[in-house]
Amino acid sequence: MLVLEFKAYGKAFQFVAVNEAIRITQFIRNKSLRLWMDGKAKSWLEMSRNCAVLAKEFDFANRLNSMARQASAERAWAAITRFYENCQKKTLKKKGFPKFQKNCRSVEYKTSGWKLAQDRKSITFTDKCGIGKLKLKGTRTLLFYSLDQVKRVRLVKRADGVYVQFSISVDRSESIPATGNAIGLDVGLKEFYTDSNGETAINPRFLRTGELRLKKAQKRLSKRVKGSNNRRKARVVLGKRHLKISRQRKDHAVKLARCVITSNDVVAYEDLRVRNMVKNHCLAKSINDASWYQFRIWLEYFGKVFGKITIAVNPAYTSLECSSCGTVVKKTLSTRTHACQCGCVLDRDHNAARNILSRGLSTTGHVGTFGRDPINVWGVETATEVGANLSQQVTTRNQESLRLEAGECQYDK
Template identity: 40%
Template sequence: MAFKTFVYKLRPTRSQEATMAETLETCRRLYNRALGERKDAYEQEQRSVCFAEQCASLPLAKKESPFLPRVHSHVLQDVLHRLDHAFAAFFRRVKAGEKPGYPRFRGAGWYDSFTYRQYGNGAKFDGNRLVLSKIGSIKFCKDRPLEGKPKTCTIIRKANGWFAHITCEVEPEPLPKTGETVGVDLGIESFATLSTGEQIANPRHYRTAERRLKTAQRRLSRRQKGSNGRRKARQLLAKAHLKVGRTRRDFCHKVAHDLVTRFDHIVVEDLNIRGMVKNHPLAKSISDAGWGTFVTILSEKAESAAKTVEKVNPAYTSQNCSACGERVLKALSVRWHSCPYCGAELHRDHNAALNIRKERRGHRLGGSGSSSYRVRNQNPTGFLAVGVSEK
């Protein structure tokens, strides 16, 4: 079984919008209260408070607070689930030796969603309306029908309004098999280069909208803090950023759908994007490309279509010759691969895509210490760029 989320734009009345905003504020306060309880229990008693213990204390908390009874019980339980997941991720990072990132208290405006954990118990569709317990019957834009079995309903507040995210359990829809395998090299000059030689242009969504975003940011910075004009300017800026995100995701969906339709096995690089964005001159372009979003969407579509996506080590995929396997070192600025051993001439990214495809077949490219590769540095300065270029 697979899961698919359907998003619907809500059309609440002013009173319903105020009730949903009050629900978010109640959830935020409960989250902070539960986090403080865990923090104090450990600091004062060296004791850990678990989800079950906090969940069992909800009935008593409802008697003490006039706001908690106005929120559905499953929504309150989901708040405690989120906090429990935050601590589970914190302990996982501690054990892995990563930066821990202790769960933080949520300030005003930093809690923008609440979830009914069981569709039909607190949230359900009734014709062209979404009925939410403790809130009422809300109009929504029904642009597509639900598929499969609805499981959860999440209400999200965004800069451009309120949305309902219905997660459904659906049966996979396998696509016809083509028997084809493709290697995909993700880049900045071109968004993606396939082992077939095709290049997908990089739309550069953020760069295109950068002037409009700068204007909106200046308008916000000139407004007086706390004023109604600043609130409106902040909302306009948030809408502009949302539009960039939507266009980027739409592009990723279209490219992923095309690849899944044409190929059975798709091989991509397992990129360390978090480390790559530390390269300051390229950080904005790397973030604008949205490689992580694309690979996530591609994997989800492939799973639903009974296709496979494989991630391989990107080391030396641009340096090794796809024809003879010799290693020809070159800086990131060198965009053309010229092999002095076999005479292969092709674009650097096409060469990398061919090597990535070979990784799927099991022909490993070897490590930096492999004796089977002769190394030739075509960069007269002897400099080999690190980070993005070492692939």
């Protein structure tokens, strides 16, 4: 599934109609959730049927397209399903009981209620909300895809305007020449990552850079009278500041992940639990600013697109173990140099990256974050040396299948 996003341009009354459609979406979702809480809906089918009942009971709900009403109920059912799945896992973390939505920012249409122009530069919404025709501007084009491939159309409201998203049913895959390289990545706060070759990528620290402008915008907002137009304008300015930082992080993660994947055939990285790491209030802001998890998501996505191998490695003791002899050298967080009794002296992150690559090459499979499906790593044998050539360590698929049958492989759990 590919999602293309375009900026929507129209008149003021059209965006008022978009806000009305979003409020109807929120109303139907909350009504569907209340139906489940009262025990009157125990399946998605019963919740979907209730959408027609709400349309007859409330005139404003009838303005929204029928499939858009069903999509609103789907959101409620998705939250309920996620809550049930978390309960079955029997973990100590919060289960995420579904809550009523207070600030919905999007409305989703399925295959009806909208019509694209022949040049694909405008879209017309044909339901009774009165949105009408909106012009589309973006860096991508919809001319390469047929209307049958467009499965969902979503109107998303952000601080700088309204955007139209198209969910297109297409399998994206690209083929590039093999490089014969394998690399291990150790992410950090001083440098964004250090690879097993000793190369580093700078940490841009977008939040720290724009923190002064954020503080000024927040200060202006706090001084404005609640309910006034000046406060509304100050809130929009603050939202744009946060939106810019979010886009900077995403752009950095996408470009860096694509560069790493296209330059290597095997990429091993740490299987970090960022949610637990940010509980340390001293480092929480810096960890969130680095956006490690987003970088990992794009690594796995581009690995699937380009057919490359991505391996999530258990990060335990990767910074303490010596990459040459395997001895555990205890060090504090402030100690940035790894010095072992065997004579190995390396930067702390470089040593960890070598250990990550060694562990990654010694595993035969892992479960990726993208899609939550198991991804089999083909043709990877136990690493003999971190600095060795990939062709000396990687065998063919036939040899790998024989090892699997013999039960000699170790699986990363």
